Amino acid sequence: MSCEKSVRVLLVCLGNICRSPTAHGVLEHRLRAAGLDWVRVDSAGTAAYHQGHAPDTRATAAAARRGVPLAHLRARQVVTADFEQFDLILAMDAQNLLDLRAQAPAGSSASVRLFMDFAKGLEAEVPDPYYGGAAGFEQVLDMVEAASDGLIDQLCSGLWRRGGK
Numbered sequence: 001m002s003c004e005k006s007v008r009v010l011l012v013c014l015g016n017i018c019r020s021p022t023a024h025g026v027l028e029h030r031l032r033a034a035g036l037d038w039v040r041v042d043s044a045g046t047a048a049y050h051q052g053h054a055p056d057t058r059a060t061a062a063a064a065r066r067g068v069p070l071a072h073l074r075a076r077q078v079v080t081a082d083f084e085q086f087d088l089i090l091a092m093d094a095q096n097l098l099d100l101r102a103q104a105p106a107g108s109s110a111s112v113r114l115f116m117d118f119a120k121g122l123e124a125e126v127p128d129p130y131y132g133g134a135a136g137f138e139q140v141l142d143m144v145e146a147a148s149d150g151l152i153d154q155l156c157s158g159l160w161r162r163g164g165k
Contacts, residue, residue, distance in 0.1 A: 007155060008040045010086040011115060012096055016045030016075035018137070019092040019126050021055040023115060023144040025063050025070040030148045039155060043073065044082065046099040050075040056130065062137040083108035090115035093125040118150030119143065 009027065013019035024043035031039050054060070055070045063070045082089065083104050089112045091097035100112050116124050126143050129136030 006038050006040060007088065008086045009042075009151075010078075010082055010089045010110075011041070011043040011092070012046060012078060012089060012100060013043075013092040013126070014045055014047050014096060014128065015049045015130075016043055016077070017050045017053055017056045018059050018130050019128060019140055019144070020045065021070050021073045021075070022059050022063055022068075022137075022140050023090075023092070023126070023148070024073060025055075025068045026066075026141065026144045027148040027151065029068045030145075030152060034152055036152065036155065042086070044076050044078040046078055046096050046103075048077040051077055058129070058134060058137050059140070062134065062141055066141060068141075078103065080105055083110045083112075086110050088113075090117075092116075093128070115147045115151075116143065118148075118154065119146035120150060122146055 011020040011023040011027065020043035024041055028041045031041065053075045055073055060070045078100065087110060089100055089110045091100055091114055097112065097114055104112060114124055116122060116126060122143060126140055127136065129140050
């Protein structure tokens with residue numbers, strides 16, 4: 001299925017080692033299964049705490065149990081160019097959304113919003129599992145799976161464009 005020339009999605013959390021790489025891996029995995037090779041996915045953090053690091057081992061293990069690889073991903077920080085290179089920049093929580101909107105250059109064409117906007121009926125924010133136990137990583141997976149499915153449902157209809165900056 002090819003509905004658009006391409007869509008570029010950036011998933012963002014604070015350090016880019018738990019939530020956003022999990023969302024990155026899940027969304028890529030589900031896009032591949034749906035045959036949507038015209039969607040490009042990346043992830044980044046609003047902070048540079050873990051630049052160059054692999055995702056948290058607990059996130060990697062939880063995702064692997066669901067058949068989603070994360071070990072190949074490396075943390076990076078959001079840069080100004082991302083606001084022109086990506087169509088959709090999706091924050092995992094309200095604070096990262098605020099930080100992204102503050103960083104967005106004037107006239108940016110990227111739609112900056114919450115990832116959970118695509119998961120109807122669920123909490124608006126993906127909680128940070130970093131300081132918790134294994135159950136937190138499973139909860140993050142459940143949430144990003146629901147949001148990924150919702151985004152995929154909207155890609156061809158163009159509904160993903162709603163929500164603005």
